[in-house]
Amino acid sequence: MSAAPGRETGLLLDGLSCAGCVNRVERALRAKPGVLEATINYTNHRALVRYDPKALDEADLVGEVEALGYRAVPYDPTLLDRPAHATAREALIRVLVAAFLAGNVMWIAAALYIGGYEGLDPEVRRTLRWLAIALSVPAISWCALPFWRGAWSGLRRRELTVDVPITIGIATSFVVSVVGTLAETEHLYMDSAAVIVFLILLGRTLERGARARATGAVDSLMDLSPDTAVRIATEGPVRVAVDSLSRGDHVRVAAGENIPVDGRILCGSSELDEALITGESTPVLRRVGDRVVGGSTNLLGELDIEVTEPSATGTLARLTELLERAQLARPRVQQLADRVAAVFAPSVLVLAGATALAWWWAGAAPLEIAITAAAVLIVACPCALGLATPAAVTAAIGRAAQLGILIKSGATLERCASTVAVVLDKTGTLTRGSFAIEEIVVAGPAALQDAEDAVLQAAALAEGASTHPLAVAIREAAESRGLDCEAALERTTLPGRGVEARVGPGATNVLRVGARAWVESTGARPDAALAEAADKLAERGLSLAWVARGSRVIGLIAGSDPVRDDxxxxxxxxxxxxxxTVLVSGDHFAAVRLAAQRAGIRDFAAGVAPEDKVARVESLRAAHSAADAVVVVGDGINDAAALAAADVGVAIAQGSDVTVHAADAVVGGSRLEAVPDLIALSRTTLRRIRENLGFAVGYNLVAIPLAATGILEPLHAAIAMSLSSLIVTGNSVRLLRWKAPA
Amino acid sequence: MSFLALTIPISLLLGAIFLALVIREIRKGAFDDFEGPAHRMIFDDDEVPERPGPDT
Known part of the structure; x- marks a missing residue:
């Protein structure tokens, strides 16, 4: 990521009303000399621009956007809320004023309608009609200002935005009512213009709310980071801004507060909620020396922390950045929808013109022609089409983040949905990556009461501080049984063989722990029963450590790397x-078979070198069609090549390392079940996208002919158009409540 | 007819007054956050425990 040239900045865009606008601003930014890359997320109206700082600066980018008739604010998360709030207030006022005006126009229309049957004094009728027109004027001018502005800035650039048909439709409805009033026409819809403005404004406001909810999952990550922290200075604790903390500072975090930055515990211990990394809110015990992640919640006790990473480059900042990138990357289905939306507005104008022409040909009255054409202009809605994909992708990525799955791009979701095979790595992925003692076999007849403990203690004494995985497991097991493991007098480690330790004078006080061949070569011989037990354990796939005291083998300890609980x-x-599901591992046959059996995997391959893993992934991909995806799950450390070769590489991250580069998705909290979660969520997301696109296309196919034939009046057209956008957004927001099928 | 000339302006005026009041509140930010207040009322923000300073 840091390898990419240029500087990156965010722009918060305001005034974008449809996918066509996004398309336009994006193209304009990309065309600007010095801009290396520009992408805009429609759902949260944020642009990410990479540019050459020598060629231009942020102000130039803002100017470029403003020249198009939109507003842009260079993006600084701390400033994000303010312009959004001002826009939301203004939008709310417009909706309310429009509601007031439309409501009054509607009762007038109702009175006129009923009066038409009951017989109304022509004088009263004329007065009421002019009153309705007077009330409509502010509605179609001030309230509808966003539409006029959108249409004008589009036209000035010789481009047709969705606002053009809408404004023409509104204007036509208004002109129809004025002309009808002047001509004293019998039946006349007076309420269309004002009510249409109100309904479209209402629809956009509700949509804005739904969109804010969809992006909320990302914004909530930012909320996790507190603004201030208590720094322990030489003169005592002082409250300072989190941004001002630097590496090596000492910070105090009270119980109940969020950890401000990544760090290491200097003093105190507590349980932490690390849900942002792991997706699970089960508290984790953290003690002195342990690493803590900024954004996690300190639940129990006070902690003093040494800052290891300032907040700007910490885990939380990287997470947030990755999530935003993910929402900006567009899946293939979306690119198609964008192209359709771009040609949509001109097509609608042509359709409306054709409708008017057809009705004129059929000999309809001018007023009737105008009303029908207005209905076509209003009912056609590219917004549903433009929203279909980004709304669903944003919601899905937000939901995945809550589950502890970090998806790096929306395209990952699309590929995951067509998964046919999952290749799992063994050590550290399917298994915990650390050994556990499974069995202790004591040599000789009728084992004494504490013989097992004696073997374990001897082994632990000999192993000392050895870092061999089995040695670590032996020491932990001995400690958990409360055995005294005082250090040996002298210790020699023989790589690949074992450990020799002297615990006292004489040949019987020499302990040896290690491989069978080596222990036997020192003259210690196991009895027949022990040898038989050893063969059986080895066949099961367990790793063995032989324990000898002097020339006598006293027992053996069998351990394995257990598969994860889930x-x-x-x-x-x-x-x-x-x-x-395929298990591919570099480990020896018996160990891989053991792990496969325990996890319930039938297909496994052992002794596979990293290069061969890549070849296996490629042959698996070749065996399926190009549309099918092969997912590789690894720990992201030694299998980066295989992750990169896969259609989707999923890394099971250890601890707080959530930003594995080779992977398309990273699972926190060592949770293997996140893999089926990810695939199931992707499938649901793609289904939602297809539903959205299908609905948007179907809606237009049904609504436009209805409007063109005069069945749908302008008023109904406005309701249908607003509803279609809301349905698409609402259907996408459902993903935020997605749960793994039981 | 004459009663309409009186009642319609009065009712429109009344409606406009209330509309103006609501707009004033919106401009003050009373409607910026529709969900927050429902959650916020549960927490007693005024009872944040103060850490005793080094001297106390």
Whole structure:
């Protein structure tokens, strides 16, 4: 990421009313010399621009956007809320004024309508009609100002935005009522213009609210970071801005507060809620020396923390940036919808013209022609089409983040949905990556009461501070049984063989722990029963450590790297979804078979070198059609190549390292079940996108002919148009409540 | 007819007065956050425990 040239800035855009506008601003920014890359997210109206700082600066970018008739604010998360609030207030006032005017116009229209049957004094009728027109004037001018502005700035650039048909429709309805009043026409709809303005404004306001909810998941990440922190200075604790903290500062975090920055605990211990990384709010115990992640919540006790990373480059900042990038990357289906939306407004104008021509040909009255053409202009809605994908993608990425899955791009969702096979790595992915003692076998007849403990203690004494995974497991097991493991007098480590330690004078006080061949070579011979037990354990796939005291083998300790608690469930869910699961590992056959059995995986391959893993992934992809995706799940450390070779690489992150580069998605909290979660969520998301697109296309196919044939009046057209945008947004927001199928 | 000439302007005026009042409140920011207040009333912000300073 840092390898990309140029400087990056965010722009908060204001005044974008449809996908066509996004398209236009994006193209204009990209065309500007010095701009390397520009993408805009329609859902939250934010642009990410990468540019050459030598060629231009932020002000030039803002100027470019403003020249198009939109407003842009260079993006600084702390400033984000203010312009949005001002716009929201203004929009709310416009809606309310429009509601007041439309409401009054409507009762007048009702009175006129009823009066038409009851017989109304022509004088009263004329007065009421002019009153309705007077009330409509501010509605179609001031309240509808956003539409006029949108249409004008588009026309000035010789481009047709969605606002053009809307404003022509509103103007036509108004002119019809004025002309009808002057001509004293019998039946006349007086309420169209004002009510249409109100309905479209209402629809846009509600849509804005829904969109804000969809982006809320990302914004809530920013909320996790407190603005201030208590720094422990030499003169005592002082409250300072989090931005001002630098590496090495000491910070105090009270119980109940959020950890301000990434750091290491200097003093105190507490339980932390690290849901932002892991997606699980089960508290985790953190003690002195442990790392803590900025944004997690300190639940129990006071902590003193040494800052290891300033907030601007900390985990939370990286997470937020990655999420925003993900929402900006557009899936393929969206690119198609964008192109359709761009040609939509001109097509609508042509259709409306054709409708008017057809009605004139059929000999209709001028007023009737105008009303029908206005209905076509109003009912056609490219907004539903433009919103269909980004709204769903944004909501899905937000939901995934809540589940502890960081998706780096919207396109990942699209590919994940067509997963046919999942390739799992063993160590650290399917398994925990650390050994556990499974069995202790004591040599000799009728084991004594504490013989197991004696073997374990001897082994732990000998191993000392060895970092071999099995040695670590032995030491932990001994400690948990409360065994005294005082350091040996002297210790020699023989790489690849074992450890030799002297715990006292004489040959019987030499302990040896290690491989069978080496222990036997020192003259210690196991009895037949022990040898048989050893063979059986090795065949099961367990790793063995032989323990000898002097020339006598006193026992052996068998350990393995246990599969994760949720491995079996995750594999079963994948199978249930019709996805093939393959375990590919560099480990030896028996160990891989053991892990596969325990996780319920039938297909596995052992002894596979990293290069061969890539080849296997590629042959698996070749075996399926190009539309099908192969997902590789690894720990992101030693299998980066395989992750990159896959259609979708998923990394199971250890601890707080959530930004593995080779992966398309990163799972926090070492949760294997996040893999079926991710695939299921992707499938649901793609279904929502298809529903949205299908609905938007279907709506236009049905509504436009209805309007053109005069069945749908301008008023109904406005209701239908607003509803279509709301339905698409509402359908997408449902993803925020997505739950893994039980 | 004459009663209409009186009642319609009066009712429109009354409506406009209330509209103006609401607009004033919107401009003050009373409607910026529709969801927040519902949650905020649950928390007792005024009872944030103060950390005792080094001297107390």
């Amino acid at each position: 491995a079996r469930r995750a594999v079963a869910r994948l199978e249930h979804m019709g996805i093939e």
